[in-house]
Amino acid sequence: MQRPEKNPAGDAVPFRGGGFAPLKRRGAALAAFAVLIALWQAVVAFKFVNPLFLPAPTSIALALYAVAESGDLWRHLAASLYRIVTGWLMGTTAGLAAGFAIGLFGIARSIGVPLVSALFPIPKIALLPLFILWFGIGEPSKVATIALGVFFPTAVAAFGAVDNVPRSLIRMAQSFGVPARDIVWKVVLPGALPGILSGFRISASIALILVVAAEMINAQHGIGAMVLIAGNLMQTDQLLAGVVVLSVLGLLVASLLGWLERRLLHWR
Amino acid sequence: MQLAASGIHHAYDGLVALDTVDLTVGDGEVLGLIGPSGCGKSTLLGILGGMLKPTRGDVRLVGDMPAGTLNPFTYVFQDFALLPWRSVADNVSLALEHHALTSAERARAVDEVLALTSLSEFRSALPKQLSGGMRQRVGIARALAARPAVLLLDEPLSALDAQTRELLMEDFEALWQRRRMAAVYVTHNLDEALRLCDRVMVLSRRPGLVREVVSVDVPRAKRPGAEGRIALSPLRDRLWNLIRDEAKVAEREIAGHATA
DSSP: OOOOSSSTTOOOOOOOOOOOOOOOOTTHHHHHHHHHHHHHHHHHHTTSSOTTTSOOHHHHHHHHHHHHHHTHHHHHHHHHHHHHHHHHHHHHHHHHHHHHHHHHOHHHHHHHHHHHHHHTTSOGGGGHHHHHHHHOSSHHHHHHHHHHHHHHHHHHHHHHHHHHSOHHHHHHHHHTTOOHHHHIIIIIHHHHHHHHHHHHHHHHHHHHHHHHHHHHHSOSSSHHHHHHHHHHTTOHHHHHHHHHHHHHHHHHHHHHHHHHHHHHTTTO | OEEEEEEEEEEETTEEEEEEEEEEEOTTOEEEEEOSTTSSHHHHHHHHTTSSOOSEEEEEEESOOOTTOSOSEEEEOTTOOOOTTSOHHHHHHTTTTTSSOOHHHHHHHHHHHHHHTTOGGGTTOOGGGSOHHHHHHHHHHHHHHTOOSEEEEESTTTTSOHHHHHHHHHHHHHHHHHSOOEEEEEOSOHHHHHHHOSEEEEEOSSSBOEEEEEEOOSOGGGSSHHHHHHHHHHHHHHHHHHHHHHHHHHHTOBTTBOOO
């Protein structure tokens, strides 16, 4: 190629690639939190809002300390955790069993899929009054509400996860003469685990929502009850302290599930 | 021992995939199956190993099974079909776990095929850590572990790049030298078929019929390299002429129907 007379060195080819790659800024999230809380504190301190309607972060912290000190917090927390854990375990066990049955057997699928689709959209909290009539006002009605709320998303996640196990792997196992039972244990179950674990994220947050709702309808103890009672007494600092506890609980559950995923799904 | 399939006919949804195919695979023989895409070669391989039911016809193993055979037909798959959560050794062991072996016997069998496929040092690696070629070696080791009477290979090198394919062909050649066993090798790659097979069966497109069976009469040892390629080239032309027109139709096909 002939060099042009003007500009003999030529132009450098400009860089146009790179794509969109949002970089992680360490500490940005923490700083944003700090700014938000400081702003909130300032808004209350300069009396822009009535502290009764929006208590300052410091008074929320103090209220939290007070309920922890008095032992009330632990009683409420224990009651909520008991309901969440038993309800979630019951719903998860039944949901996994139903989901695997739907995923593996034609008859279960023909019956199960329409049934689950019909019942899934019902807001489970609407059934609490009925459960109170059935099981009484105590723990069983709350646990049953949570279990039912957990059951459906777990069943849907489990059968979707079973469906997503590559058919080629199942055919491979068959071609090696692996018995059907072993195929379920060695191929279907581990292959479905990622989908099941993401189902757990959904069901855990549903359990958290339902426990608060159930405790607000009727309970002496539980974080939901604590929040409701505080609201009735206009103790907004204690009310928000309860909300903070709920948010920490949600974060803990999420990080527990994250840890479980890293442990069990390291092969991905 | 010989594998004999007679009168294999297979149709799904009224579409005839295979029409009265007869074939035999002798002791230690490698039979290649080639043909344009949609000629039913993978279907035929599925039928040979009992993974698909033919609409008519039957497959028989005639004669004594080789000593130590745990599973008469094992497959090597195009997509490897490894369990991603199992290590290399555990993927291989899947083929043995349901057989009546002591754990020491199983461990020995796994070690043996890992050594045979040069995988010993990768035994605890996960599939995601391996290259495509290594993954397929695991697939081959797994298939060998059960000591099949007939090894069934379904386009085993099609998912690999050209260089890896070349390396694995060398591996297959070495393998067949050390452990002679009957095999059916499905491929659409003519060079693979000519390098690795004793006879090559050409199937026609829908309905899959046997067009011709070609013997590869160049000795195996002479097939690699420039001279081998020259010696094989008339056969390659002949095979390509048999397939070319149909491959062209197959290429222009839209989801199930030929635009004639």
